[in-house]
Structure formats: structure tokens, C-alpha cells
Amino acid sequence: xxxxxxxxxxxxxxxxxxxxxxxxxxxxxxxxxxxxxxxxxxxxxxxxxxxxxxxxxxxxxxxxxxxxxxxxxxxxxxxxxxxxxxxxxxxxxxxxxxxxxxxxxxxxxxxxxxxxxxxxxxxxxxxxxxxxxxxxxxxxxxxxxxxxxxxxxxxxxxxxxxxxxxxxxxxxxxxxxxxxxxxxxxxxxxxxxxxxxxxxxxxxxxxxxxxxxxxxxxxxxxxxxxxxxxxxxxxxxxxxxxxxxxxxxxxxxxxxxxxxxxxxxxxxxxxxxxxxxxxxxxxxxxxxxxxxxxxxxxxxxxxxxxxxxxxxxxxxxxxxxxxxxxxxxxxxxxxxxxxxxxxxxxxxxxxxxxxxxxxxxxxxxxxxxxxxxxxxxxxxxxxxxxxxxxxxxxxxxxxxxxxxxxxxxxxxxxxxxxxxxxxxxxxxxxxxxxxxxxxxxxxxxxxxxxxxxxxxxxxxxxxxxxxxxxxxxxxx
DNA sequence: GAGTTTGAAACT
DNA sequence: CAGTTTCAAACTC
Numbered sequence: 001x002x003x004x005x006x007x008x009x010x011x012x013x014x015x016x017x018x019x020x021x022x023x024x025x026x027x028x029x030x031x032x033x034x035x036x037x038x039x040x041x042x043x044x045x046x047x048x049x050x051x052x053x054x055x056x057x058x059x060x061x062x063x064x065x066x067x068x069x070x071x072x073x074x075x076x077x078x079x080x081x082x083x084x085x086x087x088x089x090x091x092x093x094x095x096x097x098x099x100x101x102x103x104x105x106x107x108x109x110x111x112x113x114x115x116x117x118x119x120x121x122x123x124x125x126x127x128x129x130x131x132x133x134x135x136x137x138x139x140x141x142x143x144x145x146x147x148x149x150x151x152x153x154x155x156x157x158x159x160x161x162x163x164x165x166x167x168x169x170x171x172x173x174x175x176x177x178x179x180x181x182x183x184x185x186x187x188x189x190x191x192x193x194x195x196x197x198x199x200x201x202x203x204x205x206x207x208x209x210x211x212x213x214x215x216x217x218x219x220x221x222x223x224x225x226x227x228x229x230x231x232x233x234x235x236x237x238x239x240x241x242x243x244x245x246x247x248x249x250x251x252x253x254x255x256x257x258x259x260x261x262x263x264x265x266x267x268x269x270x271x272x273x274x275x276x277x278x279x280x281x282x283x284x285x286x287x288x289x290x291x292x293x294x295x296x297x298x299x300x301x302x303x304x305x306x307x308x309x310x311x312x313x314x315x316x317x318x319x320x321x322x323x324x325x326x327x328x329x330x331x332x333x334x335x336x337x338x339x340x341x342x343x344x345x346x347x348x349x350x351x352x353x354x355x356x357x358x359x360x361x362x363x364x365x366x367x368x369x370x371x372x373x374x375x376x377x378x379x380x381x382x383x384x385x386x387x388x389x390x391x392x393x394x395x396x397x398x399x400x401x402x403x404x405x406x407x408x409x410x411x412x413x414x415x416x417x418x419x420x421x422x423x424x425x426x427x428x429x430x431x432x433x434x435x436x437x438x439x440x441x442x443x444x445x446x447x448x449x450x451x452x453x454x455x456x457x458x459x460x461x462x463x464x465x466x467x468x469x470x471x472x473x474x475x476x
Numbered sequence: 477g478a479g480t481t482t483g484a485a486a487c488t
Numbered sequence: 489c490a491g492t493t494t495c496a497a498a499c500t501c
Binding site for chain 2 (some may be wrong): 246
């Protein structure tokens with residue numbers, strides 16, 4: 001199941017990132033792809049305005065995953081669109097008709113044209129509220145194995161990510177309406193995405209997680225005077241444009257990930273899960289990078305030399321040279337080292353700098369997959385990729401091994417017991433599976449395979465051609 | 477739930 | 489670019 005937000009910028013193993021091969025197409029889809037996996041029928045009916053509201057099987061009869069793949073592969077809109085993809089279904093009874101009336105949450109997303117790839121905007125993965133459960137491995141793996149969830153299984157909803165039957169219980173239980181209701185209620189509660197609570201920013205600043213993620217606020221948000229709504233689309237877009245003009249990378253993924261064992265942008269060897277690093281680094285002073293105040297920690301990545309943090313104790317990986325925060329000299333040295341190294345922060349993959357990524361700003365440039373924002377942490381043990389998506393992501397890659405989720409592969413050697421504390425309650429990102437379960441996700445996919453499914457996909461969106469695409473990552 | 481702390485974003 | 493202010497999330501009680 002496409003559940004994870006792929007907020008991690010991922011470099012291809014050959015050292016070239018997606019953008020490199022798609023120069024100029026740097027827009028990033030600021031979108032949450034919450035694809036209604038099964039029961040997709042309902043979703044489609046609803047979103048497509050199916051007047052009948054009937055709950056029928058896919059007309060084409062094609063496997064859900066195939067359809068999803070099609071949709072995903074067409075998530076690379078050619079134009080900016082407002083995606084009305086998010087919706088929350090609440091088909092607790094498995095009653096189609098009922099479910100059609102129970103879409104309680106609908107999140108619209110801004111999608112920028114020509115997305116560079118499956119990049120999940122980290123911001124799109126705001127934290128999941130306390131108590132939320134991470135997606136179960138079984139759930140994910142099940143879906144990713146290509147299993148097509150049936151109507152009793154999970155669905156990806158906009159703000160809730162309802163788990164497939166593997167969520168728990170035996171098969172028999174799944175057939176019980178009561179059980180199903182309980183199951184979905186549990187899932188809905190535990191996986192619901194966090195909403196913003198902005199009071200003064202009108203949700204038009206990056207303070208707002210929704211806005212930062214390129215998402216419209218939705219009903220469950222507790223924001224006040226919110227302008228981040230479709231109705232204020234122009235305002236939102238204009239504001240966004242302004243912010244981007246100020247900082248073209250403002251909406252870019254904040255966490256990037258490099259290939260396993262490869263030097264990251266700072267020339268250091270990644271040791272942290274997913275080999276990811278915060279693009280810009282944190283600037284923590286008092287949290288020791290051990291709390292979610294720290295963007296690195298929050299994203300589940302280690303601190304890098306890009307960070308200006310003090311007393312770094314990031315359990316995902318300390319800033320190089322800061323092994324002993326108690327050592328003043330060492331700390332000082334590391335700080336210095338960081339500043340020095342950061343001066344030549346370029347994208348390095350497999351030891352080769354990426355010319356196309358030598359953009360002014362730090363890193364965003366490097367990224368095929370972006371995952372930005374207060375993102376989410378990864379759920380390494382849960383991540384599996386869907387074969388279809390592999391093809392999508394690893395364009396031109398003949399290395400089948402590349403189909404293995406890099407995030408996962410990078411974590412293969414990390415013993416669970418030794419794994420740093422990971423905010424498991426957060427949404428995690430799946431490089432190749434850009435779905436934003438519950439999280440306000442943003443992802444982008446390679447613009448290819450725009451087949452019939454493309455039509456479907458686009459039909460769900462409000463095309464806003466007037467909106468600029470994500471700033472180009474190509475050097476001027 | 478209210479108040480505090482924190483660090484990013486915004487502003488100057 | 490650096491310092492300050494604003495902001496909302498994270499955290500604590």
C-alpha cells in the first residue's frame with residue numbers, strides 16, 4: 001500500500017538524481033497523495049462525482065495496485081493543480097453507500113507541475129499526534145507485495161490511513177462488521193494526521209505545517225483565520241509565490257537522503273537510518289537534538305555538518321566531530337569544522353559531485369525525492385516498496401536491486417535493538433511509495449506513464465495553471 | 477488543558 | 489548577514 005510519504009530526497013545509485021535527468025522540471029509536487037487503495041471505488045466515485053455513488057468494483061477490473069500505480073505515475077501533473085485527492089472515508093461498516101456519505105475529511109493539495117520524482121515533502125509529513133501508531137509492517141508489506149486489499153482491508157484516506165486487514169486479528173474477525181468497525185476506528189484514531197493549529201499566521205506562512213507541506217488546511221485543523229483553503233486559492237498561491245521568491249527552496253524537501261554508504265553532502269559517511277540528512281541542518285541549542293524541536297531528530301535523521309547545533313546528541317547520528325558534547329574543545333572544533341565544510345556543500349553521490357545540483361542553495365538541489373519538512377520519521381521496518389513504483393522511481397535503472405526501497409535497504413544492517421529511538425508514531429516516508437497516509441503528505445512522481453490513469457488522476461484535481469511550478473533546481 | 481520551552485521562520 | 493521578533497509545535501506540569 002502506498003502509504004508512506006516519500007519525503008526523502010533520494011539519489012539514484014548512479015549518483016544522478018532524478019532532477020538531473022529532468023533538468024528544468026523541478027517543480028515539486030506539493031501534494032498529498034492519498035490514494036484510496038481499495039474501496040478506491042468509493043473514493044473514485046465520490047471524487048469523480050459519480051452520481052450513483054455506487055460501490056462497485058473497478059470497472060476495469062484491474063488490480064488496485066495497478067490502478068494505483070497508474071495514478072501515481074501520473075501524479076506528475078503537467079500543470080499546477082489543486083489536488084482534491086484527500087478524503088477521508090469512513091466506511092466502517094463496509095457499506096458502500098454509507099461510506100459515500102461519510103467522507104468527513106477532504107484535503108486539497110497543491111500540486112506543482114512536472115514533479116521531479118516521487119518526492120515526499122517532508123513538511124508533508126507533519127508529526128502524527130501522540131498516540132498514533134506507525135503503520136504496521138505487515139500492513140505495508142502486504143500491500144507492497146502486490147496484494148490487493150479487498151473491501152475489508154485498508155484504504156488510504158486523506159487524513160486517516162486505514163489499515164488493511166493485516167492490521168490485526170484473524171481473517172474471520174475481519175469479516176465481522178463489528179470487528180471491522182473497531183479496526184477502522186482504531187486505525188483512524190491512531191493514524192490520523194496531525195493538523196495545524198495556527199492562530200496568527202493565517203496558515204500562510206511556513207510556520208504552518210499544512211501550508212509548508214503544500215496542503216490546504218482541512219476541517220480538522222484547529223487553525224484560526226485560516227486562509228490556506230481552496231477558497232482562498234489565489235491568496236495561497238500568491239503567498240507561496242512570495243515565499244518562494246524570497247527563498248526558492250522554502251518548500252523544498254528538508255531532508256535528503258543519499259545512497260547507502262555514500263558520502264553525503266558533507267562528505268561524511270552516513271550512519272543514520274536511511275542515510276538521510278537534513279538539508280539545511282538544525283540549529284538546536286538546548287534540545288541537544290534529542291527532541292522533536294530538532295528538525296533532524298524529528299525527521300529521524302542524524303545531524304550532519306550542516307547543522308549548527310550545540311551539544312548534539314542526536315540519537316540518529318551526531319554531527320561529525322561532536323561525539324563528546326562535553327568536550328568543549330571538541331565541540332568548538334566541530335562547529336568550526338561544520339562551518340568550513342558547509343561552505344562547499346554539494347551533492348555528492350558515489351563520490352561524484354552532481355553538477356546539476358550545484359544550485360545556490362544547499363541541497364534541495366539534489367533531490368529527486370524530496371522529503372521535507374517537519375517530517376516524519378521513517379519507519380524502517382515497515383517500509384516496503386511496490387514493484388510498480390520501483391519502476392516509476394528508478395527510471396532507467398536496470399538494477400533490480402534498486403527496486404528495494406532504499407530506505408529499507410539502508411537500514412538493513414541496523415539492528416532493531418540498536419536502532420536509535422525513532423518517533424514511530426510519525427508518518428514515515430517511503431522513497432518509492434509516495435503516499436501520504438495520514439500525514440499531510442507531499443510527493444512527486446516522475447512524469448511518465450501518463451496513460452489512461454492519468455486522466456483519472458487529473459480529473460481529481462483542480463487545475464491551477466496560473467500557479468508557478470516549484471522553482472527549478474537547475475542552476476541558473 | 478494551560479503554561480513553558482524550543483527553534484524555525486520571518487522580520488529588521 | 490546578523491540580530492531580533494514572531495510563531496507554532498513540542499514539551500512539561
